[in-house]
Amino acid sequence: MDMVMKLGAESPVVIFTKSTCCISHSIETLIRSFGANPKVYELDKLVSNGEMEKALVELLGCKSTSVPAVFIGEEFVGGSNEIMSLNLGSESPVVILSKSTCCISHSIETLIRGFGANPMVYELDKLSNGKEMEKALIELLGCKSSVPAVFIGEEFVGGSNEIISLNVRGKLKKLLLKANAIWI
Incomplete structure (x- = not known):
C-alpha cells in the first residue's frame, strides 16, 4: 500500500x-x-x-x-461513488439528476419537495456535458436508466426505487432532516 x-x-x-x-x-x-x-x-x-x-x-x-x-x-x-458525491452533493442538501422528459424524475422531485426540501435539479438533457454525465451515471449505477439519481447530504442515495423505498419505510424524512434539507 x-x-x-x-x-x-x-x-x-x-x-x-x-x-x-x-x-x-x-x-x-x-x-x-x-x-x-x-x-x-x-x-x-x-x-x-x-x-x-x-x-x-x-x-x-x-x-x-x-x-x-x-x-x-x-x-x-x-472511487466513483465518492467522486460523484463530491461533485454533485456539495451544492445543495438535495441534488437530483433528471431529464426534462422523465415523469419518474418529476415525481421524485415532487415527493421530496412535498417534505419542504428545495432540491437542486439538473436536467441532463439541458446540460452541455449532460451526455457524459449520463454515461457516467449509467456505468456507476449499473443499469440502463440514469435518472433520477438522488444525492442527499453529499451522499448518493440512489434512484426512484431507493427513494420510494425510503419513503415507504418512513426513512426519507429522517434523511432529509439529517442533511438539513428540511426542518421540523
Missing part, C-alpha cells in the same frame, strides 16, 4: 484506472472538465499490476473493483 500512497502524492490529482474501465474514463473526463490535469496510472499497463490492484482494493474497502481510485492533494478521496 505504500507504493500506492507514494504514487498518489506525485501530482495534485492522481487517478488509478484500467484501460478497459469505462467508469474510470468517465471519472477522468469529469475531473478534466474542471480544468485539472490528473496523473493517470492504468493498472493493466503497469508491471506491478497485481500488487497495486490488491492495495487499491484494500484501500477502497471493496471486494470486486480497485478502480477508479482518486487522490486529490496527496489524500485518497475514493
